[in-house]
């Protein structure tokens with residue numbers, strides 16, 4: 001079914017998934033707050049990622065590093081020099097925008113040579129107009145630094161400048177030696193991290209797709225250059241397995257795109273993006289990059305510390321290679337909602353349904369007394385279940401409407417307590433996707449749900 005962004009944003013707001021940031025003050029551009037249902041879904045996405053890539057993969061361990069890092073980190077990583085966007089102004093309407101983006105939007109082609117000279121040449125040759133006022137009168141391109149600057153300590157001067165991290169990855173590289181020593185891990189092994197990153201994007205937008213404050217889930221997987229296994233293909237496959245089996249993404253909703261040589265980032269040997277077909281167009285969801293030994297080598301040079309790995313087999317020191325699968329939590333959130341959202345005809349009615357996997361659903365069950373008379377018994381059942389499963393209790397309105405409400409927010413099971421429940425100690429459990437109903441003993445509710453969850 002075709003989903004449009006405006007409808008989706010209204011749906012997410014009215015159901016308590018996502019609100020505009022600072023709304024009562026007129027908002028703060030491009031900031032979003034995750035409401036009661038959104039914060040649960042976001043946490044479940046992060047837990048699902050963490051369980052798959054860190055806890056349940058014996059090759060990997062986890063990390064939680066700082067947002068503020070020594071400036072040497074950003075010098076070594078190349079961010080201080082390279083982490084900027086090509087900024088251009090329209091001299092007529094004064095709109096400030098990204099030169100590469102206006103070209104891509106106009107030509108519908110990927111830019112392979114992002115140098116300022118090439119971008120200026122394309123704008124001139126193709127007579128690309130300003131997307132706002134449609135005139136052709138631009139300034140030349142200037143570099144705009146994407147890292148947020150702040151000051152550490154009481155004195156604000158050049159020496160107290162620190163940056164908010166624009167990626168979580170560097171926290172992993174600078175801790176490579178600490179992690180390897182303390183865990184006594186041998187190559188190959190990976191380190192996963194979930195955390196906030198900040199980028200002062202020139203053109204944020206498309207709702208939560210590109211924001212200035214966001215969270216990343218990154219894995220840096222270290223392996224020996226002599227290793228014969230193709231770890232790039234391994235992690236590409238693992239990301240695909242995760243999307244298919246854990247997030248229940250439909251294959252037709254995303255594509256793989258290999259970066260051309262000219263498009264590769266300064267640190268990358270190979271990159272494949274998993275792109276999702278969002279309602280506003282196809283956009284990058286997950287990047288899988290071969291970073292070779294760029295980061296560890298650069299940090300060794302800058303910090304003057306030995307970050308090499310002593311191979312116990314050869315007794316030789318080596319700098320490992322790295323494969324990095326990296327995804328933004330909010331982008332995965334948006335893709336998850338788009339993938340799960342559906343509208344179905346039921347008799348004469350339509351129902352909205354979020355077909356979320358059980359592990360992701362904000363509420364796992366809703367306990368619904370058929371009428372007020374069953375409220376007390378239903379409340380008792382709710383209290384017992386909520387110890388095990390995140391549950392909600394809904395007493396208000398006709399039962400059919402309450403089912404629809406739970407379908408729309410993705411609750412996989414509704415438990416209805418009715419007139420007979422007090423006598424037969426049974427409830428009716430209704431499954432969200434099939435709407436199948438079964439009579440189940442109250443003492444068997446948890447077992448039933450665990451057996452039937454998807």
Ligand code: GAP
Nearest residue numbers: 167169209210211214285286287326327328331
């Ligand atoms: N460490 C590598 C790295 O940060 P990236 O392609 O710049 O690479 C990785 O970012 C992922 O982080 C992207 O695929 C996307 O999912 C997410 N991401 C990047 N910038 C973002 C932004 N401004 N808003 C939301 N998510 C973003």
